[in-house]
Amino acid sequence: RKEVEQDPGPFNVPEGATVAFNCTYSNSASQSFFWYRQDCRKEPKLLMSVYSSGNEDGRFTAQLNRASQYISLLIRDSKLSDSATYLCVVNRSNYQLIWGAGTKLIIKP
Amino acid sequence: NAGVTQTPKFRVLKTGQSMTLLCAQDMNHEYMYWYRQDPGMGLRLIHYSVGEGTTAKGEVPDGYNVSRLKKQNFLLGLESAAPSQTSVYFCASSYSRKLAGTHYEQYFGPGTRLTVT
Numbered sequence: 001r002k003e004v005e006q007d008p009g010p011f012n013v014p015e016g017a018t019v020a021f022n023c024t025y026s027n028s029a030s031q032s033f034f035w036y037r038q039d040c041r042k043e044p045k046l047l048m049s050v051y052s053s054g055n056e057d058g059r060f061t062a063q064l065n066r067a068s069q070y071i072s073l074l075i076r077d078s079k080l081s082d083s084a085t086y087l088c089v090v091n092r093s094n095y096q097l098i099w100g101a102g103t104k105l106i107i108k109p
Numbered sequence: 110n111a112g113v114t115q116t117p118k119f120r121v122l123k124t125g126q127s128m129t130l131l132c133a134q135d136m137n138h139e140y141m142y143w144y145r146q147d148p149g150m151g152l153r154l155i156h157y158s159v160g161e162g163t164t165a166k167g168e169v170p171d172g173y174n175v176s177r178l179k180k181q182n183f184l185l186g187l188e189s190a191a192p193s194q195t196s197v198y199f200c201a202s203s204y205s206r207k208l209a210g211t212h213y214e215q216y217f218g219p220g221t222r223l224t225v226t
Contacts, residue, residue: 004151032212043199043217044152087151091212095140095159096167099151 001026003098006088010104017078021103023088024070032091033064035073037084038102044087047073075105083107111135115200115218122190122225130185130221132200139205141183142167142215143175145196152199158183159205190225197222
């Protein structure tokens with residue numbers, strides 16, 4: 001079993017729709033959780049950190065379920081510019097992060 | 110403020126050749142990392158450094174060496190390139206953590222696309 005697992009997609013979604021991604025992790029001791037975004041042939045960039053209480057940033061909402069060991073990302077009112085690969089990231093140790101393979105999102109006009 | 114820069118952007122090597130990838134950051138970050146990214150796989154940590162003069166192995170260190178002689182630079186060396194090292198290499202940096210288990214945002218360079226034939 002991979003340490004961090006994501007549905008690879010692609011998710012093909014019409015503009016304006018709501019889309020949700022889930023990610024599961026295996027290390028129950030993990031304390032830091034993130035969603036990064038990676039555009040085609042570019043470097044990853046932080047989208048948002050994920051906190052225990054859940055957090056929202058504009059159209060994006062992240063949730064953490066420690067008991068079930070999964071993280072979710074919800075994108076509301078999706079835009080064409082949201083098309084990208086979304087990477088789920090969890091810490092393995094004090095210095096190491098484990099990266100999911102990513103979920104590809106394609107927003108269609 | 111350039112952030113994190115990497116050179117070169119592209120390189121083609123023949124099996125057995127050597128090369129060094131250079132990463133530079135101007136954000137005064139303590140921590141620096143080298144990752145490789147392969148299709149269908151997440152970023153995998155090769156080596157990392159928690160300060161000038163220190164380095165440590167990550168998940169996939171075999172075939173690579175690193176050095177951090179200056180705080181702002183982190184070099185990744187391939188002594189004898191193999192086709193299995195064909196990949197995209199990303200360097201990243203971050204602030205040092207304040208609490209155990211916490212991590213700060215990692216800032217990435219644009220990547221180096223390496224092909225070994």
